[in-house]
Amino acid sequence: MLTPGRISSELQLTPRFTIYSELPTWVLREGTVTQITRCTPDPPQTHVTEAPNTHPGALPCLSVSYGYFNTTQVRSRLDAHKMHLRHNPDGGVDEGPRFVTPIENVTVSVGRDARLSCVVENLSSFKVAWIYKGTGGRTVLTVATQVITKNPRISATQEAQAWVLTITNLTKKDQGVYMCQVNTKPVRKQLGFIRVVVPPTIEDTTSSSDMTVNEGSDVVMTCDARGDPQPAIRWVREDGRRLTFNTSSAVDEHMGRTLSLGAVGRNSSGAYLCIATNGVPPSVSKRILLNVNFPPVMLQEGSSGRVGVALEGVVSLECRFQVRPLTEVHWFHGPRELTPSDNSLTITTTSLDEDSGLWRSVLSVQVQRTRDFGQYRCSVRNPLGANERTFHVIGKMHLILIIRPSSPSSFMFTRHSYSAYSHLSLK
Template identity: 40%
Template sequence: MSDYIQATSYEPGFSGPIENVTTPLGREAILACTVHNLSTYKVAWLRVDTQTILTIHTHVISRSRRVGVTHSDHRTWFLHIRELRETDRGWYMCQINTDPMKSQLGYLDIVVPPDIIDRGTSTDQTVREAASVSLTCAATGSPQPQITWRREHSKTIPLADGSQVTSLEGPVLNITRVSRQHAGAYLCIASNGVPPTVSKRIMLTVEFPPVITIRNQLVGAALGTDLVLECETEAFPKPPQRISGTFRSVLRLSLRRIKNSDYGSYKCVSKNSLGDTEGTIKLYPMPPPALENKHGLTL
């Protein structure tokens, strides 16, 4: 154990420990070693794992242009490592060339912002309704990034138990029974406290056969009147009809000046690559609306 109290024999020694340093990738790290009573002795910096001498006194021994050394009145000796790489992470030794040699260690940690990597990360997915799907997200960084899943536009994520959440943690998002409510864009967000936080957008497309909704299956109309019959259908891929929502199409049939031959049943049919479905609307005659004369009497 190093003795940080100045000795009465005026032997050189260390005045305090080397503080560990944490620096972002690409920046400059500076480790400080403070000594006393150095006299004619010299301070050297070494890389511990490779036993490489980096500096001796004011001279740089390392061949790397990224390494430098400075001092403050020969008391505090600073090891500079510029343009930090992940390989610079590790233990560094400050050494005084006494006999026996005196040394102490300091640790340099390199923090790296998160990066989402394509390998191991899902691309856009297309699945059938009621199937299962797993979205994966792989990220590198130091510390190891945390993965958060969110939906675009702050939509909630429906869970299997019927609840809904705004976010989920973990590298894999499992949806055990996909519904059309799951369709849309998902954001895989990677963060580790080192800016910037990064994200990737993954589009989930849910396919399902058409479903027809008819609000009025029985429609009455008088002769000579105009009428529009409507069916609503939900499907994906979308049928080639007019779109009024994400999955919704509206089928409209306009009837003008209704005649007796117009009364009866009408079928609306919706098809996509997964199937087809139909609905029926029955049009029946109604008496014309009663008219009132100028005296308020019904004619």
């Protein structure tokens, strides 16, 4: 409830001067929080008492009640305590500059721009200054629209009753408390805060890189990231397969700085992604390639290994296998090793899937003589072991149709042959 000061009928009051406020009122006097309680009837006095420091930033105002006073008396009391009240034409007391709304704190990514707005009414001839409160002390940035600091990224503008501080291309050092201050006595001020957040980055020097291990080994991958807030780390496989920790445990993703895989198998080979996020875009990731070495494994794929071919024909023998690393692939005909220098054959070895270690080796042979038939072997070797597959090349069965000349009848028969017949005589 607002209570006006009581007016004495014995005093001539021109103009009428009434001070409105609820009691008690906390005010700022020369930087100290104080409480003004009342004016006594005769002579008029203003009682000022020290107040506990529990009302920082309280609005400067005055409460005068149940007293006999006139304009001169009120002025003298106010001047004695260095308080600034101005005469208001409507018969009240103008309290001078007043902050309309609190300063809204802002959170901005590093490299972007930040704005703080300080809305002041009844500013009159007073000026608004922006001050940075850092660990090294206070720095005056602007007064009105004039830039005091030598930082070219800082500017101040007036937008109606708002005094706007703008800082461009923010750095982490710009984070902190900013004070909007009016040069009254005592000064009036309010605070705002700029938080500068930093998107995540991954520290390559302390994070894992591509690695190669033998099958059955334990693997630990590390991913270090920095940013503000501190980033969270998520692990996934690039191919979408599940993360396998052991023979009975698999998950789609794993959270944490480290990823531990026990007794890895050949199926654990592939690319792993550590993804760092902290709510500040963009997220970043690092690709770590895990190569698991293992001995050769032949893939039979349902073939019996028996291949038929006609003499003077071409036979192709395909050997598929998984191995890492691939060291040697050899083809043998019986005990004899075959080499590409032989004009009657070709050997081609290609990778089908690098991640899984899948390979194919093809031997193509021109069967020119009966001795070209027989047993062929594909032999694969690496430091962890060896394996081979055997093929049997045999003569091919032909269907022979014989038509007797000048006869209405015909007949046919079959026989095994290593070559096609060029002619056949009947006796």
